[in-house]
Amino acid sequence: MRATVMYGAGDVRVEDVPDAALREPTDAVVRVLRSCICGSDLWPYGSMPASEHGQRMGHEFLGVVADTGAEVPGLRAGDLVVAPFVWADNTCDFCREGLQTSCRHGGLWGHDLDGGQGEAVRVPQAQGTLVKLPSGIGADSPLLPSLLTLSDVFCTGHHAAVTAGVGPRTTVTVIGDGAVGLCAVLAARRLGAERIALMGRHKERTDLGREFGAAEVIAERGAEGIERIRELTGGDGTHAVLECVGTREAIETALGAVRDGGVVSRVGAPQYSEVPMDFGTLMRNITLTGGVAPARAYIEELLPDVLGGTIEPGLVFDRTVGLEEVPDGYRAMASREALKVLIRP
Numbered sequence: 001m002r003a004t005v006m007y008g009a010g011d012v013r014v015e016d017v018p019d020a021a022l023r024e025p026t027d028a029v030v031r032v033l034r035s036c037i038c039g040s041d042l043w044p045y046g047s048m049p050a051s052e053h054g055q056r057m058g059h060e061f062l063g064v065v066a067d068t069g070a071e072v073p074g075l076r077a078g079d080l081v082v083a084p085f086v087w088a089d090n091t092c093d094f095c096r097e098g099l100q101t102s103c104r105h106g107g108l109w110g111h112d113l114d115g116g117q118g119e120a121v122r123v124p125q126a127q128g129t130l131v132k133l134p135s136g137i138g139a140d141s142p143l144l145p146s147l148l149t150l151s152d153v154f155c156t157g158h159h160a161a162v163t164a165g166v167g168p169r170t171t172v173t174v175i176g177d178g179a180v181g182l183c184a185v186l187a188a189r190r191l192g193a194e195r196i197a198l199m200g201r202h203k204e205r206t207d208l209g210r211e212f213g214a215a216e217v218i219a220e221r222g223a224e225g226i227e228r229i230r231e232l233t234g235g236d237g238t239h240a241v242l243e244c245v246g247t248r249e250a251i252e253t254a255l256g257a258v259r260d261g262g263v264v265s266r267v268g269a270p271q272y273s274e275v276p277m278d279f280g281t282l283m284r285n286i287t288l289t290g291g292v293a294p295a296r297a298y299i300e301e302l303l304p305d306v307l308g309g310t311i312e313p314g315l316v317f318d319r320t321v322g323l324e325e326v327p328d329g330y331r332a333m334a335s336r337e338a339l340k341v342l343i344r345p
């Protein structure tokens with residue numbers, strides 16, 4: 001079968017790999033219908049040291065079950081399923097606490113496993129990992145892009161809003177107009193946020209942010225951006241700040257834009273190792289939270305809104321490519337020509 005392999009910075013190839021096949025009784029094989037390129041894939045695309053063996057890519061996919069092992073009683077060939085970006089048994093103590101990303105028997109796609117950016121995937125712990133979608137959704141359904149966002153990007157935006165305690169009396173700043181930031185806006189609106197400001201400077205993206213629920217768009221960064229948020233909030237800052245960029249500058253902006261007693265949540269793949277939470281932030285009672293989104297814990301909750309059309313997170317996809325065009329999809333996302341690239345193998 002064909003699949004995407006990254007060999008180093010800027011070097012993504014689609015090539016022949018061994019067919020996905022059952023290995024354990026708890027496995028399933030899923031034929032991929034839709035996949036995508038993640039903003040987090042762009043970090044290795046920008047900096048991965050050259051490697052002889054390469055790294056299988058893709059951790060967001062939905063598809064049709066092709067085969068199941070003997071210990072996957074809930075699924076059968078032909079079922080349409082979505083996979084969260086971390087696989088898990090969904091039964092251990094961490095999973096029962098809704099922290100499937102810390103599953104005792106789980107792991108990441110692509111590391112010695114198939115990735116989502118290919119024709120098919122061997123899914124370990126298939127019974128716990130895969131979420132079956134209602135029958136009757138066809139292979140060309142316009143719902144597929146939004147259903148695919150449940151794999152990662154919309155759940156990640158939702159996690160930012162949930163961990164920040166966003167609710168009806170919350171004012172929110174979202175930093176970043178990438179796909180995660182836009183999904184965080186949509187998630188904050190879905191949770192009833194009183195007012196949402198989006199910090200970003202790419203007009204097509206911030207326009208979608210307005211459509212998703214942002215009342216204000218702030219193009220300024222750093223101290224000027226903080227000043228704008230403070231002006232909008234009587235000098236105080238917002239109750240919640242969702243940091244969806246992952247740079248040191250973004251977390252500094254977040255700490256400046258948050259109201260005393262407020263919460264900063266960071267999601268995605270932060271590229272800094274230190275957060276400047278000094279005595280001043282202690283005196284302001286700022287909470288820092290966020291983390292990797294346990295998408296598996298959220299999919300069932302978010303699914304009805306996607307199926308019912310109340311929300312359409314799939315609007316973050318602004319380009320569709322076939323599997324052989326995936327390298328160009330990486331290039332387009334890295335150069336910001338595309339916001340998020342959908343793959344149709």
Ligand SMILES: [Zn+2]
Nearest residue numbers: 090092095103
């Ligand atoms: Zn588990």
